[in-house]
Structures are given as structure tokens and as C-alpha cells.
Amino acid sequence: xxxxxxxxxxxxxxxxxxxxxxxxxxxxxxxxxxxxxxxxxxxxxxxxxxxxxxxxxxxxxxxxxxxxxxxxxxxxxxxxxxxxxxxxxxxxxxxxxxxxxxxxxxxxxxxxxxxxxxxxxxxxxxxxxxxxxxxxxxxxxxxxxxxxxxxxxxxxxxxxxxxxxxxxxxxxxxxxxxxxxxxxxxxxxxxxxxxxxxxxxxxxxxxxxxxxxxxxxxxxxxxxxxxxxxxxxxxxxxxxxxxxxxxxxxxxxxxxxxxxxxxxxxxxxxxxxxxxxxxxxxxxxxxxxxxxxxxxxxxxxxxxxxxxxxxxxxxxxxxxxxxxxxxxxxxxxxxxxxxxxxxxxxxxxxxxxxxxxxxxxxxxxxxxxxxxxxxxxxxxxxxxxxxxxxxxxxxxxxxxxxxxxxxxxxxxxxxxxxxxxxxxxxxxxxxxxxxxxxxxxxxxxxxxxxxxxxxxxxxxxxxxxxxxxxxxxxxxxxxxxxxxxxxxxxxxxxxxxxxxxxxxx
Numbered sequence: 001x002x003x004x005x006x007x008x009x010x011x012x013x014x015x016x017x018x019x020x021x022x023x024x025x026x027x028x029x030x031x032x033x034x035x036x037x038x039x040x041x042x043x044x045x046x047x048x049x050x051x052x053x054x055x056x057x058x059x060x061x062x063x064x065x066x067x068x069x070x071x072x073x074x075x076x077x078x079x080x081x082x083x084x085x086x087x088x089x090x091x092x093x094x095x096x097x098x099x100x101x102x103x104x105x106x107x108x109x110x111x112x113x114x115x116x117x118x119x120x121x122x123x124x125x126x127x128x129x130x131x132x133x134x135x136x137x138x139x140x141x142x143x144x145x146x147x148x149x150x151x152x153x154x155x156x157x158x159x160x161x162x163x164x165x166x167x168x169x170x171x172x173x174x175x176x177x178x179x180x181x182x183x184x185x186x187x188x189x190x191x192x193x194x195x196x197x198x199x200x201x202x203x204x205x206x207x208x209x210x211x212x213x214x215x216x217x218x219x220x221x222x223x224x225x226x227x228x229x230x231x232x233x234x235x236x237x238x239x240x241x242x243x244x245x246x247x248x249x250x251x252x253x254x255x256x257x258x259x260x261x262x263x264x265x266x267x268x269x270x271x272x273x274x275x276x277x278x279x280x281x282x283x284x285x286x287x288x289x290x291x292x293x294x295x296x297x298x299x300x301x302x303x304x305x306x307x308x309x310x311x312x313x314x315x316x317x318x319x320x321x322x323x324x325x326x327x328x329x330x331x332x333x334x335x336x337x338x339x340x341x342x343x344x345x346x347x348x349x350x351x352x353x354x355x356x357x358x359x360x361x362x363x364x365x366x367x368x369x370x371x372x373x374x375x376x377x378x379x380x381x382x383x384x385x386x387x388x389x390x391x392x393x394x395x396x397x398x399x400x401x402x403x404x405x406x407x408x409x410x411x412x413x414x415x416x417x418x419x420x421x422x423x424x425x426x427x428x429x430x431x432x433x434x435x436x437x438x439x440x441x442x443x444x445x446x447x448x449x450x451x452x453x454x455x456x457x458x459x460x461x462x463x464x465x466x467x468x469x470x471x472x473x474x475x476x477x478x479x480x481x482x483x484x485x486x487x488x489x490x491x492x493x494x495x496x497x498x499x500x501x502x503x504x505x
Contacts, residue, residue: 023066025079029087034111040077042134043106047083052100058121065126074134118183137182138175141190151212154186156253157239161189162196162208170207176228177235184257185239211238242287243280243295247302258294262325265294269312269319272301279338286345311358322348332356358432369412371424375431382449383435388421388475389449393428398443407464414481421478451476
């Protein structure tokens with residue numbers, strides 16, 4: 001192809017890219033966002049950081065999606081915010097932006113209750129997802145066939161409501177909840193009560209709400225006050241299957257929801273192909289009796305990833321575990337029988353169970369320059385050792401952790417003969433961290449624990465010189481270390497903005 005033609009094609013491609021970028025509105029400051037949200041009832045905003053790799057990958061897809069949505073009715077406007085810019089600090093705080101990219105959907109000019117974007121990150125997927133999101137989150141069913149079809153088409157659960165009309169306060173509540181939970185379950189309503197199967201044998205009064213689940217004969221009915229908060233709470237709990245079976249694709253959405261929430265999780269780990277009817281019935285009873293409880297059944301082979309996540313090593317036909325996210329506590333019954341389910345749950349609710357920690361075994365020999373810490377000896381060796389402890393929380397697969405490893409070893413060697421300080425490390429993927437004073441959200445994460453128990457997060461560069469200086473400046477009574485800087489150990493001058501301890505969603 002002639003060089004001139006190649007240059008023309010390149011110029012056209014660049015022009016197309018620039019044009020697409022112009023279709024994405026750049027937001028600058030809270031006032032600008034308020035103005036945009038008021039002018040555009042369906043505004044989708046990406047919060048990004050210039051250094052974020054995932055953001056860079058999303059950028060051209062976001063721009064092309066913005067162009068693809070031009071002219072669509074109802075209008076959909078895509079925008080972006082540099083969350084690291086000073087003028088956008090207020091937005092970053094207000095909308096709790098902690099990772100990048102984060103995408104929020106603002107509807108009807110309402111900045112108080114943005115919706116989370118939970119769709120794909122490539123052009124076609126973004127366009128398809130947003131076209132669905134801009135439509136009503138519910139449908140009106142006017143025939144018995146339509147009701148049957150809606151029940152059959154529902155991917156998971158269907159919240160079916162009988163309402164007098166779409167001009168009542170009850171309808172507004174229903175529509176609000178449907179919009180908030182549209183990614184979790186399907187919503188439909190009828191005005192003709194004879195179309196609701198349950199109303200044929202009962203005295204149904206509007207509003208009447210029932211949760212329809214394909215694989216469960218019993219359909220829970222809502223009996224609380226008809227407010228958005230109460231109905232949403234009920235719908236969120238009842239949308240989950242009574243027992244979530246790990247493995248089937250249809251169950252993964254429910255499983256993700258269970259792990260995204262703060263409700264306790266009762267996990268029953270069974271041998272593959274061993275699912276006693278008694279156990280299933282007892283788990284279902286536990287779920288029915290406790291709205292704020294996710295019950296999960298995990299076969300040991302299909303559920304290996306979950307079992308590894310919890311660090312459990314099943315040796316019997318049934319292991320029971322309760323995971324309480326709010327307190328970050330876990331409770332284990334390693335040798336259980338199906339009949340133990342009610343009592344195990346009762347003891348948990350009464351606070352009578354002893355907490356269980358996921359932990360590797362304490363090393364038989366632990367005299368290397370960097371001391372290995374596990375959950376079992378964490379309190380003794382870190383929190384109550386009476387020494388300064390500089391500890392690294394790492395993951396075996398983490399590239400930045402592997403880069404730090406020789407430098408951390410050098411730091412350990414520098415203080416190996418000093419009994420007042422310990423340089424340590426802990427595999428945070430294989431051990432629970434039994435303290436709320438150390439939040440580990442990425443790897444590697446470093447904390448300096450002083451002899452008196454004060455915990456200091458380390459946020460500096462991870463070169464040897466920086467680590468030595470920080471240690472010397474903060475240790476209680478450690479000996480001065482004469483610094484040597486071999487070529488291999490020169491400061492890495494890492495850009496912390498590109499590290500794995502920056503959360504990219």
C-alpha cells in the first residue's frame with residue numbers, strides 16, 4: 001500500500017479516536033457534576049486514575065461506547081472523572097471511591113443514591129448493559145400466559161406484586177426497590193389479582209408481594225410494612241435460594257451476592273456425591289428461620305477453590321463453618337453430623353463458639369533473617385512480643401512481593417543480631433490476620449509494630465535505603481546499622497502508584 005494511503009488511514013483512525021473521546025464528558029468538580037446530572041437524567045460516570053492500568057484499558061472502550069450510544073432514546077450520557085485531581089477530591093470522598101476504575105450511574109439528577117455499574121468493560125457489552133439499565137426495572141403482566149412466561153424467563157428469583165394501579169404510593173415503593181435491585185432479581189406486577197396463583201386460594205389485598213423461585217415449591221410472601229427500605233431488605237434476603245449449591249453456573253450469581261454482603265454465611269462442606277437428604281432439609285430449615293443468613297452447600301471436589309479460600313482440610317463426610325463478615329470471625333466444626341446443624345447455629349447466635357483462625361503450621365525452625373509468622377503465633381510473636389516487629393504481608397503470586405523479597409532479606413540480615421527487633425513476613429493468603437489494627441487490601445502491605453503495641457503502616461518506597469531509614473527512625477532501641485548499598489540492592493525507586501497494593505477493580 002502506498003505510504004500516502006497508509007498515512008491517510010492513520011489520520012482517519014486518529015480522528016475517529018479523538019471524535020470518540022469527545023463524546024465522553026470530562027467532569028471537573030462537584031458543581032459541574034451536579035449540573036450534568038440535572039441536565040441528563042441517565043448519567044454514567046467513570047472515576048479513574050491516570051496511572052491505573054485497568055483504566056487505560058477501559059478508556060478506548062468507554063469512548064467508543066459513548067459514541068455508540070449517541071442518539072439513543074432515552075438519552076444515555078457517559079462521563080469521566082480524574083479522581084486524583086485536586087478539584088475532584090470532594091467527589092472521591094462523597095462517593096467512596098477506593099479503587100479504579102469505579103463506575104457510578106446517576107438517575108434523575110439524584111446524587112445521593114448512585115447505582116453501581118456491574119456490567120462488561122468492552123464497547124458492545126457496555127452499550128448493551130446500559131440500554132437495559134435505562135429501561136424500567138419491572139414489567140406489567142396482563143395475561144396468565146405473560147405471568148407464566150415471566151416466571152419461566154427469570155434467571156433467578158422473580159418478585160411478583162399485585163398492585164391496584166401504577167398511580168399509587170405502593171407502586172412508587174415497588175418501582176424504587178426494583179430499580180435498586182434490578183441486577184439481583186427480576187420484577188413484575190399485575191393489576192388483575194386473578195392472574196396471581198396465590199390469590200386464587202387466599203384473600204389477596206393490594207399490595208401483595210410474593211417471591212417466585214423456580215426450584216423451590218414454597219414461595220415466601222411479604223408481610224411487612226410497605227416501605228422501600230423494608231421491602232428491599234426482605235427482597236434481598238428472600239431472593240437467595242434457601243441453600244446455595246456451589247458449582248452450577250446458575251448458582252454463581254447467588255454465591256457472589258452472598259459474599260458481597262455482610263450477612264453471616266453457614267457453609268456445609270460435604271464429600272462429593274454425598275448429600276444426605278437429612279442435611280439438605282436441616283440446612284433449608286436453618287435458612288427459613290434466619291433471614292439474615294446465607295446457607296451454602298459445597299462438594300469437596302467441585303468446591304476446592306472455596307475450601308482452599310477458607311483453609312479447611314476436610315477429613316470427614318461433613319464440615320460445618322460459619323463465616324461472620326462484620327466481625328471478620330469464623331467458627332468451625334471439623335467433624336460434624338447433619339444433626340449438628342441446629343445446635344451449631346444456636347451456639348453461634350448465643351456467642352458460645354470459639355473463634356477459628358485459618359493458619360499454616362508454626363515452622364519447626366524459624367531462625368532465618370526474616371521470621372515466618374502464621375495466624376497461630378501472630379499474637380505472641382507480633383502483638384505481644386515486647387519487641388519492635390516490621391512485618392510484610394504478601395501473596396505468593398504477587399510480582400511486587402517477589403521483587404521485594406531480596407531487599408526484605410537484606411533488611412532482615414541487617415538486624416539479625418539485634419534482639420530488640422524482628423523483621424518478619426506472613427502469607428496473607430494462607431493465614432487470617434487476627435487483629436483489626438492492620439487492614440491488608442493489597443500486596444505487599446507493610447506494618448511496623450512498636451514494642452509498646454503501636455501499629456504504624458509503612459507507605460514509603462520499598463528500596464533498601466528507605467526501609468533501613470524508616471526502621472532506624474522508628475525502632476524503640478535497635479542498634480544503628482551501617483548502610484551498605486551493593487549494586488543489586490540499590491533503591492528500586494518504585495513508583496508506588498503502579499504497585500499491586502493499589503486496588504484496581
